[in-house]
Amino acid sequence: MNVSRIAVAGGLALSSVALLSGTAFAHVSVQPQGEAAKGGYATVNVKVPNERDNASTVKVEVNFPVDHPLASVMPQPVPGWKAVVTKSELAKPLELHGKKITQAVTKVTWTSDGAKIGAGQFQQFPLSLGQLPEDTDQLVLKAVQTYDNNEVVRWIEESKEGAAEPQNPAPVLKLSAATGDHHGGGAAADDKADDKAGHDDKAAHAEAADSTDTPARVLGVVGILIGVAGVAFGVLAGRRRSA
Incomplete structure (x- = not known):
């Protein structure tokens, strides 16, 4: 095999690695800053990468499960983005710090207010969550990503154990064992x-x-x-x- 063939083979191998890496890390995901413990509070980042070369992301929606409701979801201000928190009535009220909670956050929507997520870029949207449920090991936070060309990508497919990862997997927040102070770590x-x-x-x-x-x-x-x-x-x- 001559030098030119070796160079071509190496280039193809590197291109394949780059494509695979891009595919693996191109999903909308949620990543805790520290520990997200059952029964406690946590700060997480919703990480939104831009997958398109010819369009920019201008809107992101994150939906919260109604079967494991959260009484408090507070977005941290992100320059160039406007955040709106949507609440819904609960069929069964929650008891939180001795108070009865009749509403829970079901969605947070970030809309471009001058900023966009361009090609080859990503944006993190911080959230403060609490009180986290104690009867589940994870929260599935289904997301919807909208581009400025009106294309909509729904990250709502739930992964199943033993099966291949779906094309548009929903972000998942893993919950660790409960801590004594119920503050997600301390x-x-x-x-x-x-x-x-x-x-x-x-x-x-x-x-x-x-x-x-x-x-x-x-x-x-x-x-x-x-x-x-x-x-x-x-x-x-x-x-x-x-x-």
Whole structure:
């Protein structure tokens, strides 16, 4: 196999990896900032990537399950976006901190107020949630994404265990075991998160150093080999002249 064929094969392999990576990370998802514990409160990010090269995202809707209602859902202001919280009457009132709650948040809608999510970009929409339910391991937050060309993508398909991932999977918030203070973690969890962040940062620096050192070491070895070859060639040339 000549050099050109190797280059073509390498290019195809890299293109395949890029396509697969883009597909895997192009879904709307929800990611907790810390721990989302049953019975507690949590701050999460709704991560919305733009999948189109010829259109921008101008509207995002996130729907909350009515079978596991949340009494409190508060969006953090995002520059260039207007957030609207929709509440609905509950068939069965909730008891929260000794108070009876008759309404729950069923949807949060972000609409462009000057900002857009362009091609090759993503936007995070922070939410404060609580009180999280104690009778389920996850919350399915179905989302709807609207583009400025009026295309609508519905991220509402629920994944099933043992089955392939659906084309438009719904975002899922995993819930961990309940904590004693019902605040989704507390100071101890924050300390652990800080320690983990510090450890990950050190590991990232070490990995970066290794990745930087590796090419340098390879080049150094190549340089040494070239030098040795040059010396050997010089010695052989000298012997031939002597002969």
